[in-house]
Amino acid sequence: MTETGGERPLRADARRNREQILAAARDAFVELGPAAPLEEIARRAGTGIATLYRRFPDRAALIRSVVLDAFERTVAVIDEALTEEKDPFGALVHYMHGVLDVRIAAVIPSLLGEIPFDDEELEALSRAAVSPIEKLIAEAHEAGTLRADVTFGDVGMMIVRLSRPLPGSFPRELNDQLAHRHLDLLVHGLRGDSASKPDLHGPAITMADLREMRPELPE
Amino acid sequence: MTETGGERPLRADARRNREQILAAARDAFVELGPAAPLEEIARRAGTGIATLYRRFPDRAALIRSVVLDAFERTVAVIDEALTEEKDPFGALVHYMHGVLDVRIAAVIPSLLGEIPFDDEELEALSRAAVSPIEKLIAEAHEAGTLRADVTFGDVGMMIVRLSRPLPGSFPRELNDQLAHRHLDLLVHGLRGDSASKPDLHGPAITMADLREMRPELPE
DNA sequence: CGTATATGGAGGATCTCTCTCCGTATATCG
DNA sequence: CGATATACGGAGAGAGATCCTCCATATACG
Numbered sequence A, B: 001m002t003e004t005g006g007e008r009p010l011r012a013d014a015r016r017n018r019e020q021i022l023a024a025a026r027d028a029f030v031e032l033g034p035a036a037p038l039e040e041i042a043r044r045a046g047t048g049i050a051t052l053y054r055r056f057p058d059r060a061a062l063i064r065s066v067v068l069d070a071f072e073r074t075v076a077v078i079d080e081a082l083t084e085e086k087d088p089f090g091a092l093v094h095y096m097h098g099v100l101d102v103r104i105a106a107v108i109p110s111l112l113g114e115i116p117f118d119d120e121e122l123e124a125l126s127r128a129a130v131s132p133i134e135k136l137i138a139e140a141h142e143a144g145t146l147r148a149d150v151t152f153g154d155v156g157m158m159i160v161r162l163s164r165p166l167p168g169s170f171p172r173e174l175n176d177q178l179a180h181r182h183l184d185l186l187v188h189g190l191r192g193d194s195a196s197k198p199d200l201h202g203p204a205i206t207m208a209d210l211r212e213m214r215p216e217l218p219e
Numbered sequence C: 001c002g003t004a005t006a007t008g009g010a011g012g013a014t015c016t017c018t019c020t021c022c023g024t025a026t027a028t029c030g
Numbered sequence D: 001c002g003a004t005a006t007a008c009g010g011a012g013a014g015a016g017a018t019c020c021t022c023c024a025t026a027t028a029c030g
Helices: A012-032 A038-045 A049-055 A059-084 A088-102 A104-112 A120-143 A152-163 A172-188 A207-213 B012-032 B038-045 B049-055 B059-084 B088-102 B104-114 B120-143 B152-163 B172-188 B207-212
Strands: none
Touching: A012 A038, A012 A049, A012 A059, A012 A104, A038 A049, A038 A059, A059 A088, A059 A104, A059 A120, A088 A104, A088 A120, A088 A152, A088 A172, A104 A152, A120 A152, A152 A172, A152 B152, A152 B172, A152 B207, A172 B152, A172 B172, A207 B152, B012 B038, B012 B049, B012 B059, B012 B104, B038 B049, B038 B059, B059 B088, B059 B104, B059 B120, B088 B104, B088 B120, B088 B152, B088 B172, B104 B152, B120 B152, B152 B172
């Protein structure tokens, strides 16, 4: 994946390190933002800083690879959503949950702001991720299962809001669960009066829980 | 407001500068996080860096004042919500919209992680902001107007999610409007089938709009 | 108008991050 | 099992950002 085929194949250890750097970069960008120190990324990847620079000449190259990878995963999620759900609304919700698991969605907008976007591969993948969702939204509108006034922007921005880690250094797993829980809430609304509301995913956090978690280090 | 009464009163210009620094700090913390450069805050306030240091000996003192001020505003919002809305669910929603306007909610958790919390004034205000909301949630649960499985944590965390500025440097005003729009969405849910859904606040952003805004600087 | 109070910004100290160099280690192939 | 191309890690110089103090000047207020 994310292979821009041309070059000589990497040695096995080099390829492994490259993947680990990419994964570490994904996490670091989500948690620390697009300016995350490259040294921190190398540290998380368990490699030296030189190895990172050897593989990615500069921050832009690293960002580009991360974004490309994220788009690829997103496209895969879309395919899955379209395959597994027949009705458009269900597929849209399935997609949103799936994208939360890609995690990086939160920072794609900022990452894109950091690199030149006149890039064919990037644009192609971006289109491949956007247009099926626009189609899905239109179909759900037509079927009347999605609020008529909900736009593509709303969907995208809510995904961003939900996939950003909450400030205050919760454990990562909790953060992920809460994202799904809160997506459920968004889908079904807060009201208790309307009929069939399926159970929420994820843990219910009370004020007492929050207090207990207080002795936490800064974000 | 936020007067810890003891000291000699400030000269008029000093008081004005103090308020401006506090306001600038609030904005900077929201946009840049709790590690926002103090020089940047002074710049936004239109004062010299020395003036900031004269009024707030260190970052912790500044953060403390910002948090205190935010809690005070939050308490005021709660009072308003309780006064103007008779039913608990309505009051809760009113409160959530009001808190979005306080803006700083997004970073209170991180800010609190940066300063010692064994502070009577802080704790008192915190309690004054928390317990009415817990009560409201309980009442709305009883009335059946709020989903039974929605907790205090859900409400607080959704406020945080909604009040954080979206990445990618949208104009501030747009960000604020979108926060309210997306809160509406949360309250009513995405589905289009159930009956009475009031109009959403704020602008509907399409993919085309987003593309148009692309030539944006990094966050 | 005198004086206590307040101001701004230059600049040294410190910290953080970037990026390269080079001696050492490991994969791969015959 | 070598031989060799490939890859590795980490030190450390350099650049830049941020902190924080000092002091000559300005302003509010009695």
